[in-house]
Amino acid sequence: MAVRTPVYWDATLNSGSGGLREMTTAAITAIKTEAAHQYGLNPSVDLSTSSGTLLTTQTDNYRVAGADSTNVSTYVTPGGTGTGSANFSLYQNVESVSAPTFSDKEAPLYWTGTQLQQFSVQDFIDTFIDGAIDILVASSGPGTYYTSGLGSTTLFVDRVYDDARVGSSYVSDDTTQTVTYTEINNTYYLNQYAAGTSLGFTAPAGWDSTNNRIQPLADASFQSLLQEFVRYQAVQSSAGIRYAWSTSAPSGYETVNSRGATIDTQRSGTTQYNQFINGNDYRSRNFPTGGLTTTETITFYVIKL
Amino acid sequence: MAVLPKNETPIETLFVDDNQTIVEVRFQRPENHIEGFIVHMDNPEDEDYVQLMKWTTLEDLQRKHEAANKEKRDWQQKVENYNVLQEEINDLRHKLDNKESWISKNKGSAGGRIKTVYKDQDIMEVLTKTVSKEDLFAMKIQIFEQEKVRGSQDKVAKSKIRKAQSTLEVLAAAAPMLLGETQEENSE
Numbered sequence: 001m002a003v004r005t006p007v008y009w010d011a012t013l014n015s016g017s018g019g020l021r022e023m024t025t026a027a028i029t030a031i032k033t034e035a036a037h038q039y040g041l042n043p044s045v046d047l048s049t050s051s052g053t054l055l056t057t058q059t060d061n062y063r064v065a066g067a068d069s070t071n072v073s074t075y076v077t078p079g080g081t082g083t084g085s086a087n088f089s090l091y092q093n094v095e096s097v098s099a100p101t102f103s104d105k106e107a108p109l110y111w112t113g114t115q116l117q118q119f120s121v122q123d124f125i126d127t128f129i130d131g132a133i134d135i136l137v138a139s140s141g142p143g144t145y146y147t148s149g150l151g152s153t154t155l156f157v158d159r160v161y162d163d164a165r166v167g168s169s170y171v172s173d174d175t176t177q178t179v180t181y182t183e184i185n186n187t188y189y190l191n192q193y194a195a196g197t198s199l200g201f202t203a204p205a206g207w208d209s210t211n212n213r214i215q216p217l218a219d220a221s222f223q224s225l226l227q228e229f230v231r232y233q234a235v236q237s238s239a240g241i242r243y244a245w246s247t248s249a250p251s252g253y254e255t256v257n258s259r260g261a262t263i264d265t266q267r268s269g270t271t272q273y274n275q276f277i278n279g280n281d282y283r284s285r286n287f288p289t290g291g292l293t294t295t296e297t298i299t300f301y302v303i304k305l
Numbered sequence: 306m307a308v309l310p311k312n313e314t315p316i317e318t319l320f321v322d323d324n325q326t327i328v329e330v331r332f333q334r335p336e337n338h339i340e341g342f343i344v345h346m347d348n349p350e351d352e353d354y355v356q357l358m359k360w361t362t363l364e365d366l367q368r369k370h371e372a373a374n375k376e377k378r379d380w381q382q383k384v385e386n387y388n389v390l391q392e393e394i395n396d397l398r399h400k401l402d403n404k405e406s407w408i409s410k411n412k413g414s415a416g417g418r419i420k421t422v423y424k425d426q427d428i429m430e431v432l433t434k435t436v437s438k439e440d441l442f443a444m445k446i447q448i449f450e451q452e453k454v455r456g457s458q459d460k461v462a463k464s465k466i467r468k469a470q471s472t473l474e475v476l477a478a479a480a481p482m483l484l485g486e487t488q489e490e491n492s493e
């Protein structure tokens with residue numbers, strides 16, 4: 001990894017005549033932060049709940065009431081409660097991003113100790129973009145995903161048997177049909193951190209081969225360059241960005257950070273209710289009741305490969 | 306990415322979320338198991354969306370969702386009403402328990418007399434409601450024990466207290482004696 005110290009045009013040098021100066025660590029960090037902001041404006045690793053490459057499936061397990069028992073003279077023990085399940089899937093889409101190249105003026109310059117030298121593409125990645133990826137996978141990285149209890153894109157819904165549908169009045173409905181009433185316990189949403197606003201930066205100086213002169217890029221051009229590079233780096237299989245939704249933290253990666261969790265629960269108890277229909281029809285049914293116990297917890301992770 | 310079985314008939318279709326963006330299509334399986342399939346309602350051209358619309362309509366899904374929500378709300382209201390009623394019953398039981406223990410504690414120490422306690426009650430209700438003869442008598446005794454009443458020479462007022470048939474009448478008859486001396490005290 002070749003991390004360079006770029007130079008920029010400092011207009012305050014030489015009694016206001018200006019001159020080249022090496023960037024401080026803070027100035028380089030500002031460029032990394034800008035690169036992360038640029039990623040947030042146009043992410044290249046995306047998630048979807050409906051299409052793409054399947055990442056993980058979480059099953060919402062819930063219990064349902066059992067079938068009625070019916071007898072002509074007394075209440076008899078009904079069958080056990082039933083189960084239900086539905087799968088919620090998460091898909092990952094890694095865009096195809098062309099390898100970036102420098103055009104005129106774009107490659108920053110750095111001082112080797114004896115001469116000014118242009119950054120290579122790898123220098124640019126090592127100096128600015130790799131650090132931007134670190135910012136992205138840290139907390140609240142612009143354009144990256146997380147899960148929480150608020151939002152608009154549903155990732156997972158934990159449902160349990162509806163405690164409003166328990167009792168003798170729900171015994172006599174129909175002896176042939178399972179009672180499947182469920183209610184939402186928790187809804188988990190898939191969210192993206194906002195890109196936010198640019199915090200400002202100083203563009204490094206580059207070589208203008210058309211006019212044979214040293215000249216910094218315009219800010220907008222440098223921002224486009226950063227976005228092109230960070231989008232490219234994010235999709236790489238080494239030091240890029242990926243997501244996981246799993247019961248345990250993935251291992252073998254440079255960085256793995258939790259971005260929330262989704263929890264499946266079920267009612268833990270069973271209660272029998274009876275219904276007297278007439279002297280020749282005594283019915284009973286078992287209902288899921290009681291408190292909630294966790295069936296499975298899946299954590300959502302962001303990864304720097 | 307189609308997941309729905311096309312050659313079966315679902316037992317139920319329902320919106321999973323309150324935003325009405327996801328539908329679960331349920332199929333009955335052996336051993337009392339329900340297998341649900343999730344359909345995202347964001348793409349009307351999606352194969353599963355098209356298949357779902359062969360079984361139901363958006364209007365029907367919405368109607369069922371609203372009906373289920375209403376049933377839940379009604380049940381919650383019933384639970385709330387029941388809880389309020391239980392609280393009131395518990396409160397009354399508590400007061401009754403306290404009164405009984407207070408009575409047994411104070412019998413003897415107050416010469417066997419029963420004092421009247423109106424703690425935490427609506428004062429207008431207390432003043433206007435019909436009280437038992439025992440309670441009324443106990444109250445009159447308490448009033449007569451007040452130094453300001455005991456020391457008063459106002460026989461007419463004392464007679465009114467004796468003849469009073471309600472809490473309000475007792476207090477009204479006693480008020481001139483109690484308030485008159487209080488005002489004198491305040492003016493001193």
